[in-house]
Amino acid sequence: MGAVIGAVLPLAIGIAISPIPIIAAILMLLSPKAKGTSAGFLLGWIVGIVAAVTVFTLLASILPDSDSDGPKPVHGTIQIVLGALLLFLALRQWRSRPKAGQTAALPKWMSAIDTMNAAKGLGLGFLLAAVNPKNLLMGAGAGTTIGGAGLDVGETVVVIAIFTVIAAASVAVPVLGYLIASRRMAGPLESLRTWLVHNNATVMAVLLLVIGVVLIGKGIAGF
Template sequence: MLDLVGAILPFGLGVSVSPIPIIVSVLILLSPRSRANGIAFLLGWALGIAAVVTVLTLLAGYLPTDSSDGPNPVAGVLQLALGVWLLVMARRKFRPTESEPGPEAEVDPDTGLPVPQLPGWMSSIASTTPVRSLRSGLLFAGANPKNVAFAAGAALTIGTAGLGTGDVALLLVIYTVIASLTVAVPVGLHLLFPVRTEQPLRALEVWLMRNNTTIAVVLLLVYGVLLIGQGIGSF
């Protein structure tokens, strides 16, 4: 069981450290009714993660079970395909040059760097409600292709291991908890220390907006190579 936890851990962390849901959760925590909105977003995120990985694990259960006595080429082909998909997404996200900020771009007085501008849909989060926050959590967790690819990697590991229902359920819970950590931690800290966390949250928002593309590309490259390596090892 511990070896399977170790196998799904990287995929859960890959979902967890994705910049966009962290940025959205920070924006929600800086909005009016931040406590209710933060809890709703976290609930939607966890439910979306759990739903995707559960469905994919059930589908993976129809594949040949993993065996230490021989290869598992079906799972290997799927892992290779997922790995290549992640590398393609990394290539699409990569931009070799950055456009220079316009003359009216706001500059951070502390760092001298331009302050990243939020897209319109992110700016609208300032007026969000708990129901919309719940829906946003579900959407960001379940409709993100990168999250689906990571969940598929974990699902292939779980679904082809020949485990009983209880062990499968436990691994799914562990995956969901790991994949929700970087949303749960800021929400939990904000609930406990609403005043003291406001400034760090704003600083985190700016840093993530500035480095969003770099983080995403690195994650996609690392996990794409990881899945390709696992796929090759399955033959």
């Protein structure tokens, strides 16, 4: 089980440091309905991570070589494909970097965050975790690794729980921190939001490149 946790750790960190969900959480914390919306967003984010990883874990566990201790060409092929897709997304992110003096563009839906309630925040959190292509690919990579490891049910649950805690931490920390000390958090959150907005494309490009190479390496090792 320890080896599997180590294998999915980079993917969990990759989801955790994805800038867009963090920016969305910060904007919610600076909105008029901060507490309800951010709490809903955090819940949706956690549920989305669990759902994506669990679905791909179950799918991977029924693949032909899931119980084999030797080469796992099916799992290897899937991981190589996922890694290649992440490299493609990394290239797109790198090309979308704002040039010197330009203001980084954010998704248009972020302008509606001020009017969101807890239910809409929950739905947005779920979509960003389970449907957003970048996070979905990393969740799929983790699920494929977990499902192909031959763990029993208890061990699988523990690994998914650890993965979720790490992947959700970057959203959970500012939300919980704000709920505990809202006045003290406003300034640091605004500074963090500004930095993430400006460096979003670069951070994601480097992140996707590293995770993509890791997945391709794991996939090659499966043959």
